[in-house]
Amino acid sequence: MDQPAPVLDPRATDALIASRRTCLRMDADLAVDPTVIGELCRLATHAPNHHRTEPWRFAVFTGDGRRTLGDLLAGELVRVGEAPERVAKTRVKYLRAPAMVLVGSAAGPDEVTTEENRDAVAAAVQNLLLGATSRGLASFWSSVAAPRSPALLELCGFEPGTVVIAAVYLGHPTATCPPPGRSGPRVRWIG
Numbered sequence: 001m002d003q004p005a006p007v008l009d010p011r012a013t014d015a016l017i018a019s020r021r022t023c024l025r026m027d028a029d030l031a032v033d034p035t036v037i038g039e040l041c042r043l044a045t046h047a048p049n050h051h052r053t054e055p056w057r058f059a060v061f062t063g064d065g066r067r068t069l070g071d072l073l074a075g076e077l078v079r080v081g082e083a084p085e086r087v088a089k090t091r092v093k094y095l096r097a098p099a100m101v102l103v104g105s106a107a108g109p110d111e112v113t114t115e116e117n118r119d120a121v122a123a124a125v126q127n128l129l130l131g132a133t134s135r136g137l138a139s140f141w142s143s144v145a146a147p148r149s150p151a152l153l154e155l156c157g158f159e160p161g162t163v164v165i166a167a168v169y170l171g172h173p174t175a176t177c178p179p180p181g182r183s184g185p186r187v188r189w190i191g
């Protein structure tokens, strides 16, 4: 069977994908070039997207913005009676990276579209992470405590109904993180 001509050396692509790590070992005080963050958000938008709804939304927090983000989410935790230790941790956790990229998935007109939008945005986040990895940046995909909080959506500039699916820590690495390993794909071939 004829093999298609590769667009890139597949070994390089494979190595990039396999070397991406969820890693917080980054220099909190060394800024990430805003142009690069813009490039990563643009790369994210190349994800597959049913009906081309372009559901991805991005909000970048740097400097004191990270504290504003932490304060808001800590406030949401206080509101639901969370333990003081978790509240205190949330308040400062975003200071561990020089830049936080929050990624939202906009709601669609119906449940299926909303679900497919979220699938597309998850693929977009992976694009962003791979772009960061290829540029030598450390990245870490985390969840947020209150992903549908109206106050959070307002702070991010996301429309009501959006869900924040990722808070990505981005920074220059200070060390590497060991790979957690994979047990291999479960694949059934039906010929």
Ligand SMILES: Cc1cc2nc3c(=O)[nH]c(=O)nc-3n(C[C@H](O)[C@H](O)[C@H](O)COP(=O)(O)O)c2cc1C
Binding pocket: 020, 021, 022, 023, 141, 142, 143, 144, 165, 179, 180
């Ligand atoms: C939707 C999603 C949410 C995640 N949220 C968190 C999180 O809140 N905290 C965390 O430590 N890791 C979080 N992770 C990262 C995973 O823990 C990580 O991908 C996993 O440990 C595998 O490590 P690797 O990405 O380096 O291969 C999240 C990953 C995804 C896809």
